[in-house]
Amino acid sequence: MVFMHNSTMNLLAISGTYRKGGTIDRLIDHAIEGARAADPRIEVERVQLIDQRIEYCRNCMACKKDDPAKPYARCVIDDDMQSIYPLIERADAYIFGTPVNMAHETAVMKTFLERVCWVFSRPSPRWRPLKGCPEPRSSRKKKAGIIVSSGLVPPLLRIFCDEATSLLKSTCGCVLNAKVVGSFYAGAVHARGVEPYLEKAFNLGRALVD
Ligand SMILES: Cc1cc2nc3c(=O)[nH]c(=O)nc-3n(C[C@H](O)[C@H](O)[C@H](O)COP(=O)(O)O)c2cc1C
Structure with missing residues:
Protein backbone atom coordinates (compact mmCIF):
# COMPACT_ATOMS: atom_id res chain seq x y z
CA MET A 1 0.00 0.00 0.00
CA VAL A 2 1.22 3.51 -0.83
CA PHE A 3 0.75 6.27 1.68
CA MET A 4 0.40 9.71 0.17
CA HIS A 5 2.02 12.53 2.11
CA ASN A 6 0.14 15.72 1.46
CA SER A 7 1.06 17.49 4.68
CA THR A 8 2.53 20.89 3.93
CA MET A 9 5.12 22.71 5.94
CA ASN A 10 4.02 25.67 7.99
CA LEU A 11 6.50 28.55 8.01
CA LEU A 12 6.24 31.44 10.45
CA ALA A 13 8.20 34.63 9.69
CA ILE A 14 8.65 37.12 12.52
CA SER A 15 9.86 40.60 11.72
CA GLY A 16 11.33 42.77 14.47
CA THR A 17 11.93 45.88 12.36
CA TYR A 18 10.52 49.33 13.09
CA ARG A 19 10.41 50.24 9.37
CA LYS A 20 7.87 48.33 7.37
CA GLY A 21 9.18 47.54 3.90
CA GLY A 22 12.80 48.30 4.90
CA THR A 23 15.86 46.07 4.96
CA ILE A 24 14.61 43.31 7.23
CA ASP A 25 11.21 43.08 5.59
CA ARG A 26 12.75 42.83 2.12
CA LEU A 27 15.14 40.11 3.28
CA ILE A 28 12.31 38.20 4.91
CA ASP A 29 10.31 38.53 1.64
CA HIS A 30 13.18 36.94 -0.26
CA ALA A 31 13.60 34.18 2.28
CA ILE A 32 9.90 33.37 1.91
CA GLU A 33 10.32 33.37 -1.88
CA GLY A 34 13.21 30.90 -1.50
CA ALA A 35 11.08 28.65 0.69
CA ARG A 36 8.21 28.80 -1.82
CA ALA A 37 10.61 28.03 -4.68
CA ALA A 38 11.63 24.85 -2.85
CA ASP A 39 8.03 23.89 -2.11
CA PRO A 40 5.14 25.95 -3.52
CA ARG A 41 2.70 24.24 -1.16
CA ILE A 42 4.14 25.61 2.07
CA GLU A 43 1.85 27.69 4.23
CA VAL A 44 3.34 30.98 5.34
CA GLU A 45 2.32 33.18 8.26
CA ARG A 46 3.99 36.50 8.85
CA VAL A 47 3.97 38.52 12.04
CA GLN A 48 5.04 42.15 11.98
CA LEU A 49 5.81 42.71 15.65
CA ILE A 50 5.56 46.49 15.44
CA ASP A 51 1.88 46.18 14.45
CA GLN A 52 1.03 44.04 17.47
CA ARG A 53 0.08 45.10 20.98
CA ILE A 54 2.72 43.25 23.00
CA GLU A 55 3.07 44.09 26.68
CA TYR A 56 6.19 43.44 28.72
CA CYS A 57 6.58 40.15 30.54
CA ARG A 58 5.67 40.68 34.22
CA ASN A 59 7.86 37.93 35.67
CA CYS A 60 4.74 36.49 37.36
CA MET A 61 6.05 33.01 36.41
CA ALA A 62 2.55 31.64 35.83
CA CYS A 63 3.81 30.17 32.52
CA LYS A 64 6.92 28.65 34.10
CA LYS A 65 4.79 26.95 36.76
CA ASP A 66 2.15 25.75 34.29
CA ASP A 67 1.79 22.00 33.59
CA PRO A 68 5.10 20.95 31.93
CA ALA A 69 3.19 18.45 29.76
CA LYS A 70 1.33 21.23 27.92
CA PRO A 71 2.68 22.04 24.44
CA TYR A 72 2.76 25.66 25.51
CA ALA A 73 1.98 27.29 28.80
CA ARG A 74 -0.70 29.85 29.52
CA CYS A 75 0.35 33.48 29.69
CA VAL A 76 -1.90 35.62 31.87
CA ILE A 77 -1.44 38.80 29.82
CA ASP A 78 -4.40 39.45 27.55
CA ASP A 79 -2.82 41.05 24.47
CA ASP A 80 -1.98 40.14 20.87
CA MET A 81 0.50 37.47 21.97
CA GLN A 82 -2.52 35.28 22.67
CA SER A 83 -3.14 34.96 18.92
CA ILE A 84 0.58 34.64 18.11
CA TYR A 85 1.19 31.71 20.52
CA PRO A 86 -0.88 29.24 18.44
CA LEU A 87 1.04 30.29 15.31
CA ILE A 88 4.35 29.56 17.06
CA GLU A 89 3.04 26.20 18.22
CA ARG A 90 1.77 25.20 14.77
CA ALA A 91 4.89 26.24 12.83
CA ASP A 92 7.38 23.68 11.52
CA ALA A 93 9.93 26.36 10.70
CA TYR A 94 10.68 29.94 11.66
CA ILE A 95 12.36 32.92 10.08
CA PHE A 96 13.46 35.56 12.58
CA GLY A 97 14.54 38.95 11.27
CA THR A 98 15.77 41.90 13.29
CA PRO A 99 17.93 44.98 12.78
CA VAL A 100 20.72 45.42 15.30
CA MET A 109 11.96 41.67 19.28
CA LYS A 110 13.37 41.37 22.82
CA THR A 111 9.95 42.09 24.33
CA PHE A 112 8.50 39.36 22.10
CA LEU A 113 11.22 36.83 23.00
CA GLU A 114 10.73 37.41 26.72
CA ARG A 115 7.04 36.64 26.24
CA VAL A 116 7.94 33.43 24.40
CA CYS A 117 10.67 32.17 26.77
CA TRP A 118 8.85 30.23 29.52
CA VAL A 119 5.66 29.79 27.52
CA PHE A 120 7.42 27.40 25.13
CA SER A 121 9.99 26.02 27.55
CA ARG A 122 9.95 24.42 31.00
CA PRO A 123 12.63 24.14 33.67
CA SER A 124 14.95 21.25 32.83
CA PRO A 125 14.86 18.40 35.37
CA ARG A 126 18.45 17.46 34.46
CA TRP A 127 21.40 17.76 36.82
CA ARG A 128 23.48 20.84 37.31
CA PRO A 129 24.47 23.03 35.58
CA LEU A 130 21.41 22.55 33.35
CA LYS A 131 18.87 21.92 36.10
CA GLY A 132 16.22 24.64 36.02
CA CYS A 133 17.38 26.09 32.70
CA PRO A 134 14.84 26.29 29.88
CA GLU A 135 14.32 23.22 27.74
CA PRO A 136 11.74 23.09 24.94
CA ARG A 137 8.27 21.85 25.86
CA SER A 138 7.84 20.60 22.30
CA SER A 139 9.40 17.30 21.31
CA ARG A 140 8.63 18.11 17.66
CA LYS A 141 11.86 19.03 15.88
CA LYS A 142 11.61 22.30 14.01
CA LYS A 143 13.92 24.45 11.87
CA ALA A 144 14.85 28.12 11.94
CA GLY A 145 16.61 30.78 9.92
CA ILE A 146 17.97 34.03 11.36
CA ILE A 147 18.48 37.34 9.56
CA VAL A 148 20.14 40.31 11.23
CA VAL A 153 29.01 47.96 10.80
CA PRO A 154 30.22 45.69 7.95
CA PRO A 155 30.26 41.87 8.19
CA LEU A 156 34.02 41.87 8.91
CA LEU A 157 33.41 43.72 12.20
CA ARG A 158 30.23 41.89 13.06
CA ILE A 159 31.72 40.56 16.30
CA PHE A 160 31.43 44.09 17.74
CA CYS A 161 27.88 44.63 16.59
CA ASP A 162 25.80 41.49 16.77
CA GLU A 163 24.50 40.24 20.08
CA ALA A 164 21.18 39.51 18.39
CA THR A 165 22.11 36.32 16.57
CA SER A 166 23.30 34.50 19.70
CA LEU A 167 20.09 35.34 21.59
CA LEU A 168 17.96 34.16 18.68
CA LYS A 169 20.02 30.97 18.34
CA SER A 170 19.70 30.10 22.01
CA THR A 171 15.97 30.82 21.93
CA CYS A 172 15.62 28.48 18.96
CA GLY A 173 17.56 25.71 20.75
CA CYS A 174 16.44 26.04 24.36
CA VAL A 175 12.86 27.22 23.86
CA LEU A 176 11.47 26.35 20.44
CA ASN A 177 13.26 23.08 19.67
CA ALA A 178 14.29 24.59 16.34
CA LYS A 179 17.58 23.73 14.65
CA VAL A 180 19.13 26.81 13.06
CA VAL A 181 19.80 25.77 9.46
CA GLY A 182 20.86 29.20 8.23
CA SER A 183 21.82 32.57 9.61
CA PHE A 184 23.34 35.68 8.11
CA TYR A 185 24.25 39.26 8.93
CA ALA A 186 23.41 41.93 6.37
CA GLY A 187 26.00 44.51 7.40
CA ALA A 188 26.41 48.20 6.55
CA VAL A 189 23.15 48.41 4.65
CA HIS A 190 23.10 52.22 4.87
CA ALA A 191 26.03 52.29 2.43
CA ARG A 192 25.58 48.99 0.60
CA GLY A 193 21.82 48.72 0.37
CA VAL A 194 20.03 45.42 0.64
CA GLU A 195 20.76 44.00 -2.84
CA PRO A 196 24.05 42.24 -1.93
CA TYR A 197 22.14 40.15 0.60
CA LEU A 198 19.03 39.15 -1.36
CA GLU A 199 20.49 35.90 -2.66
CA LYS A 200 21.58 34.87 0.83
CA ALA A 201 18.06 35.47 2.06
CA PHE A 202 16.60 33.40 -0.79
CA ASN A 203 19.00 30.53 -0.05
CA LEU A 204 18.21 30.65 3.64
CA GLY A 205 14.50 30.26 2.87
CA ARG A 206 15.24 27.35 0.56
CA ALA A 207 17.39 25.66 3.23
CA LEU A 208 14.46 25.74 5.62
CA VAL A 209 12.42 23.57 3.27
CA ASP A 210 15.09 21.30 1.74
C1 LIG B 1 18.45 53.27 17.84
C2 LIG B 1 19.24 52.67 16.72
C3 LIG B 1 20.45 52.05 17.01
C4 LIG B 1 21.21 51.49 15.98
N1 LIG B 1 22.39 50.88 16.31
C5 LIG B 1 23.17 50.40 15.32
C6 LIG B 1 24.41 49.79 15.63
O1 LIG B 1 24.79 49.61 16.79
N2 LIG B 1 25.20 49.38 14.60
C7 LIG B 1 24.82 49.54 13.30
O2 LIG B 1 25.59 49.17 12.42
N3 LIG B 1 23.61 50.05 12.97
C8 LIG B 1 22.78 50.50 13.95
N4 LIG B 1 21.55 51.02 13.64
C9 LIG B 1 21.08 51.00 12.23
C10 LIG B 1 20.12 49.83 11.98
O3 LIG B 1 20.76 48.59 12.26
C11 LIG B 1 19.65 49.81 10.51
O4 LIG B 1 19.00 51.03 10.23
C12 LIG B 1 18.73 48.63 10.27
O5 LIG B 1 19.48 47.43 10.24
C13 LIG B 1 18.00 48.75 8.94
O6 LIG B 1 16.94 47.80 8.95
P1 LIG B 1 15.43 48.26 8.64
O7 LIG B 1 15.44 48.92 7.29
O8 LIG B 1 14.62 47.00 8.63
O9 LIG B 1 15.03 49.22 9.70
C14 LIG B 1 20.75 51.57 14.64
C15 LIG B 1 19.51 52.16 14.37
C16 LIG B 1 18.77 52.70 15.39
C17 LIG B 1 17.44 53.32 15.08
Whole structure:
Protein backbone atom coordinates (compact mmCIF):
# COMPACT_ATOMS: atom_id res chain seq x y z
CA MET A 1 0.00 0.00 0.00
CA VAL A 2 1.22 3.51 -0.83
CA PHE A 3 0.75 6.27 1.68
CA MET A 4 0.40 9.71 0.17
CA HIS A 5 2.02 12.53 2.11
CA ASN A 6 0.14 15.72 1.46
CA SER A 7 1.06 17.49 4.68
CA THR A 8 2.53 20.89 3.93
CA MET A 9 5.12 22.71 5.94
CA ASN A 10 4.02 25.67 7.99
CA LEU A 11 6.50 28.55 8.01
CA LEU A 12 6.24 31.44 10.45
CA ALA A 13 8.20 34.63 9.69
CA ILE A 14 8.65 37.12 12.52
CA SER A 15 9.86 40.60 11.72
CA GLY A 16 11.33 42.77 14.47
CA THR A 17 11.93 45.88 12.36
CA TYR A 18 10.52 49.33 13.09
CA ARG A 19 10.41 50.24 9.37
CA LYS A 20 7.87 48.33 7.37
CA GLY A 21 9.18 47.54 3.90
CA GLY A 22 12.80 48.30 4.90
CA THR A 23 15.86 46.07 4.96
CA ILE A 24 14.61 43.31 7.23
CA ASP A 25 11.21 43.08 5.59
CA ARG A 26 12.75 42.83 2.12
CA LEU A 27 15.14 40.11 3.28
CA ILE A 28 12.31 38.20 4.91
CA ASP A 29 10.31 38.53 1.64
CA HIS A 30 13.18 36.94 -0.26
CA ALA A 31 13.60 34.18 2.28
CA ILE A 32 9.90 33.37 1.91
CA GLU A 33 10.32 33.37 -1.88
CA GLY A 34 13.21 30.90 -1.50
CA ALA A 35 11.08 28.65 0.69
CA ARG A 36 8.21 28.80 -1.82
CA ALA A 37 10.61 28.03 -4.68
CA ALA A 38 11.63 24.85 -2.85
CA ASP A 39 8.03 23.89 -2.11
CA PRO A 40 5.14 25.95 -3.52
CA ARG A 41 2.70 24.24 -1.16
CA ILE A 42 4.14 25.61 2.07
CA GLU A 43 1.85 27.69 4.23
CA VAL A 44 3.34 30.98 5.34
CA GLU A 45 2.32 33.18 8.26
CA ARG A 46 3.99 36.50 8.85
CA VAL A 47 3.97 38.52 12.04
CA GLN A 48 5.04 42.15 11.98
CA LEU A 49 5.81 42.71 15.65
CA ILE A 50 5.56 46.49 15.44
CA ASP A 51 1.88 46.18 14.45
CA GLN A 52 1.03 44.04 17.47
CA ARG A 53 0.08 45.10 20.98
CA ILE A 54 2.72 43.25 23.00
CA GLU A 55 3.07 44.09 26.68
CA TYR A 56 6.19 43.44 28.72
CA CYS A 57 6.58 40.15 30.54
CA ARG A 58 5.67 40.68 34.22
CA ASN A 59 7.86 37.93 35.67
CA CYS A 60 4.74 36.49 37.36
CA MET A 61 6.05 33.01 36.41
CA ALA A 62 2.55 31.64 35.83
CA CYS A 63 3.81 30.17 32.52
CA LYS A 64 6.92 28.65 34.10
CA LYS A 65 4.79 26.95 36.76
CA ASP A 66 2.15 25.75 34.29
CA ASP A 67 1.79 22.00 33.59
CA PRO A 68 5.10 20.95 31.93
CA ALA A 69 3.19 18.45 29.76
CA LYS A 70 1.33 21.23 27.92
CA PRO A 71 2.68 22.04 24.44
CA TYR A 72 2.76 25.66 25.51
CA ALA A 73 1.98 27.29 28.80
CA ARG A 74 -0.70 29.85 29.52
CA CYS A 75 0.35 33.48 29.69
CA VAL A 76 -1.90 35.62 31.87
CA ILE A 77 -1.44 38.80 29.82
CA ASP A 78 -4.40 39.45 27.55
CA ASP A 79 -2.82 41.05 24.47
CA ASP A 80 -1.98 40.14 20.87
CA MET A 81 0.50 37.47 21.97
CA GLN A 82 -2.52 35.28 22.67
CA SER A 83 -3.14 34.96 18.92
CA ILE A 84 0.58 34.64 18.11
CA TYR A 85 1.19 31.71 20.52
CA PRO A 86 -0.88 29.24 18.44
CA LEU A 87 1.04 30.29 15.31
CA ILE A 88 4.35 29.56 17.06
CA GLU A 89 3.04 26.20 18.22
CA ARG A 90 1.77 25.20 14.77
CA ALA A 91 4.89 26.24 12.83
CA ASP A 92 7.38 23.68 11.52
CA ALA A 93 9.93 26.36 10.70
CA TYR A 94 10.68 29.94 11.66
CA ILE A 95 12.36 32.92 10.08
CA PHE A 96 13.46 35.56 12.58
CA GLY A 97 14.54 38.95 11.27
CA THR A 98 15.77 41.90 13.29
CA PRO A 99 17.93 44.98 12.78
CA VAL A 100 20.72 45.42 15.30
CA ASN A 101 20.13 48.56 17.32
CA MET A 102 23.01 49.37 19.64
CA ALA A 103 24.40 45.94 18.73
CA HIS A 104 21.35 44.06 19.99
CA GLU A 105 17.99 42.94 18.60
CA THR A 106 15.31 45.66 18.56
CA ALA A 107 13.37 46.28 21.74
CA VAL A 108 10.20 44.95 20.15
CA MET A 109 11.96 41.67 19.28
CA LYS A 110 13.37 41.37 22.82
CA THR A 111 9.95 42.09 24.33
CA PHE A 112 8.50 39.36 22.10
CA LEU A 113 11.22 36.83 23.00
CA GLU A 114 10.73 37.41 26.72
CA ARG A 115 7.04 36.64 26.24
CA VAL A 116 7.94 33.43 24.40
CA CYS A 117 10.67 32.17 26.77
CA TRP A 118 8.85 30.23 29.52
CA VAL A 119 5.66 29.79 27.52
CA PHE A 120 7.42 27.40 25.13
CA SER A 121 9.99 26.02 27.55
CA ARG A 122 9.95 24.42 31.00
CA PRO A 123 12.63 24.14 33.67
CA SER A 124 14.95 21.25 32.83
CA PRO A 125 14.86 18.40 35.37
CA ARG A 126 18.45 17.46 34.46
CA TRP A 127 21.40 17.76 36.82
CA ARG A 128 23.48 20.84 37.31
CA PRO A 129 24.47 23.03 35.58
CA LEU A 130 21.41 22.55 33.35
CA LYS A 131 18.87 21.92 36.10
CA GLY A 132 16.22 24.64 36.02
CA CYS A 133 17.38 26.09 32.70
CA PRO A 134 14.84 26.29 29.88
CA GLU A 135 14.32 23.22 27.74
CA PRO A 136 11.74 23.09 24.94
CA ARG A 137 8.27 21.85 25.86
CA SER A 138 7.84 20.60 22.30
CA SER A 139 9.40 17.30 21.31
CA ARG A 140 8.63 18.11 17.66
CA LYS A 141 11.86 19.03 15.88
CA LYS A 142 11.61 22.30 14.01
CA LYS A 143 13.92 24.45 11.87
CA ALA A 144 14.85 28.12 11.94
CA GLY A 145 16.61 30.78 9.92
CA ILE A 146 17.97 34.03 11.36
CA ILE A 147 18.48 37.34 9.56
CA VAL A 148 20.14 40.31 11.23
CA SER A 149 20.89 43.68 9.63
CA SER A 150 23.08 46.61 10.62
CA GLY A 151 23.26 50.13 9.27
CA LEU A 152 26.94 50.90 9.67
CA VAL A 153 29.01 47.96 10.80
CA PRO A 154 30.22 45.69 7.95
CA PRO A 155 30.26 41.87 8.19
CA LEU A 156 34.02 41.87 8.91
CA LEU A 157 33.41 43.72 12.20
CA ARG A 158 30.23 41.89 13.06
CA ILE A 159 31.72 40.56 16.30
CA PHE A 160 31.43 44.09 17.74
CA CYS A 161 27.88 44.63 16.59
CA ASP A 162 25.80 41.49 16.77
CA GLU A 163 24.50 40.24 20.08
CA ALA A 164 21.18 39.51 18.39
CA THR A 165 22.11 36.32 16.57
CA SER A 166 23.30 34.50 19.70
CA LEU A 167 20.09 35.34 21.59
CA LEU A 168 17.96 34.16 18.68
CA LYS A 169 20.02 30.97 18.34
CA SER A 170 19.70 30.10 22.01
CA THR A 171 15.97 30.82 21.93
CA CYS A 172 15.62 28.48 18.96
CA GLY A 173 17.56 25.71 20.75
CA CYS A 174 16.44 26.04 24.36
CA VAL A 175 12.86 27.22 23.86
CA LEU A 176 11.47 26.35 20.44
CA ASN A 177 13.26 23.08 19.67
CA ALA A 178 14.29 24.59 16.34
CA LYS A 179 17.58 23.73 14.65
CA VAL A 180 19.13 26.81 13.06
CA VAL A 181 19.80 25.77 9.46
CA GLY A 182 20.86 29.20 8.23
CA SER A 183 21.82 32.57 9.61
CA PHE A 184 23.34 35.68 8.11
CA TYR A 185 24.25 39.26 8.93
CA ALA A 186 23.41 41.93 6.37
CA GLY A 187 26.00 44.51 7.40
CA ALA A 188 26.41 48.20 6.55
CA VAL A 189 23.15 48.41 4.65
CA HIS A 190 23.10 52.22 4.87
CA ALA A 191 26.03 52.29 2.43
CA ARG A 192 25.58 48.99 0.60
CA GLY A 193 21.82 48.72 0.37
CA VAL A 194 20.03 45.42 0.64
CA GLU A 195 20.76 44.00 -2.84
CA PRO A 196 24.05 42.24 -1.93
CA TYR A 197 22.14 40.15 0.60
CA LEU A 198 19.03 39.15 -1.36
CA GLU A 199 20.49 35.90 -2.66
CA LYS A 200 21.58 34.87 0.83
CA ALA A 201 18.06 35.47 2.06
CA PHE A 202 16.60 33.40 -0.79
CA ASN A 203 19.00 30.53 -0.05
CA LEU A 204 18.21 30.65 3.64
CA GLY A 205 14.50 30.26 2.87
CA ARG A 206 15.24 27.35 0.56
CA ALA A 207 17.39 25.66 3.23
CA LEU A 208 14.46 25.74 5.62
CA VAL A 209 12.42 23.57 3.27
CA ASP A 210 15.09 21.30 1.74
C1 LIG B 1 18.45 53.27 17.84
C2 LIG B 1 19.24 52.67 16.72
C3 LIG B 1 20.45 52.05 17.01
C4 LIG B 1 21.21 51.49 15.98
N1 LIG B 1 22.39 50.88 16.31
C5 LIG B 1 23.17 50.40 15.32
C6 LIG B 1 24.41 49.79 15.63
O1 LIG B 1 24.79 49.61 16.79
N2 LIG B 1 25.20 49.38 14.60
C7 LIG B 1 24.82 49.54 13.30
O2 LIG B 1 25.59 49.17 12.42
N3 LIG B 1 23.61 50.05 12.97
C8 LIG B 1 22.78 50.50 13.95
N4 LIG B 1 21.55 51.02 13.64
C9 LIG B 1 21.08 51.00 12.23
C10 LIG B 1 20.12 49.83 11.98
O3 LIG B 1 20.76 48.59 12.26
C11 LIG B 1 19.65 49.81 10.51
O4 LIG B 1 19.00 51.03 10.23
C12 LIG B 1 18.73 48.63 10.27
O5 LIG B 1 19.48 47.43 10.24
C13 LIG B 1 18.00 48.75 8.94
O6 LIG B 1 16.94 47.80 8.95
P1 LIG B 1 15.43 48.26 8.64
O7 LIG B 1 15.44 48.92 7.29
O8 LIG B 1 14.62 47.00 8.63
O9 LIG B 1 15.03 49.22 9.70
C14 LIG B 1 20.75 51.57 14.64
C15 LIG B 1 19.51 52.16 14.37
C16 LIG B 1 18.77 52.70 15.39
C17 LIG B 1 17.44 53.32 15.08
